[in-house]
Amino acid sequence: MSAKKASTAAAAPAFITPDALLAHWQGHRGLTRRVIDAFPDDQLYTFSLGGLRTFGEMANELLAIASPMVQGLVTGDWEEYSPQGVDSKQALLELWDESTGEIADFWSQLPADGFAKTVTAFGQFTGPVHWQILYAIDNEIHHRGQGYVYLRALGIAPPAFYER
């Protein structure tokens, strides 16, 4: 068996590499930041539809998942899930930017061969590392989509979904 054949057999095929997935996530985070910023200060933590939370409260949830998730995956130390009581656009955007930097820092410490490993996040959610991270991203997209409806209902054109 040649080295090339051994290589094909040994390595799991990649749908996407860790670096490309981080870039994909950061693109989403940039879009979510623009959606937060598109809300008027006095509507971000007050306006909602259908009895759902305000978009500000949803963003507080996203903050409590994203960076703590990647930090927990690197260190194995998990804090309990606990959103902070942020209630202003300025404070939210500052924490958002801080989180984005933390995610990049911790991401570089994730072992490249560890994404299929099963772990328990926040002491309660068990699944492969890639599943944990996709959950954080998918949950961000899900709530941001709800933010788009809020913005439209407020008469505000949201940023383009396809621009990252």
Next chain:
Amino acid sequence: MSAKKASTAAAAPAFITPDALLAHWQGHRGLTRRVIDAFPDDQLYTFSLGGLRTFGEMANELLAIASPMVQGLVTGDWEEYSPQGVDSKQALLELWDESTGEIADFWSQLPADGFAKTVTAFGQFTGPVHWQILYAIDNEIHHRGQGYVYLRALGIAPPAFYER
């Protein structure tokens, strides 16, 4: 250099494998199907908020992207993007299930080493294959999040986001 070292050098690290990504997508498709099904027949193509499209019309868009996308990636033949004029829940659910089967069939024909290759989808969107597929999934999550707001505004509890 040993075969093992050659292997490590040759293979791109995987955040997630193609098989696991398909399973992830199919989990999302199952959830989206339950969201479609949660709408009353007479609201799916009539109810909307903020001047956005109905959830039925959004689902027609998703149908026109998902299976045609994977088919185009396999064959290199791209039809123009053209949503069908579906306007009933029963017809939508039938096409949804048909699409889910097509996606699985075409997925098995995608070359395992081709996900980083740059292609142009639908004659107009250029990027790596993994980017094209993630766009289809992310767009589904985005619009489904909007469907959650519609359901809540209609007084209907949507299916749990974390159940796939």
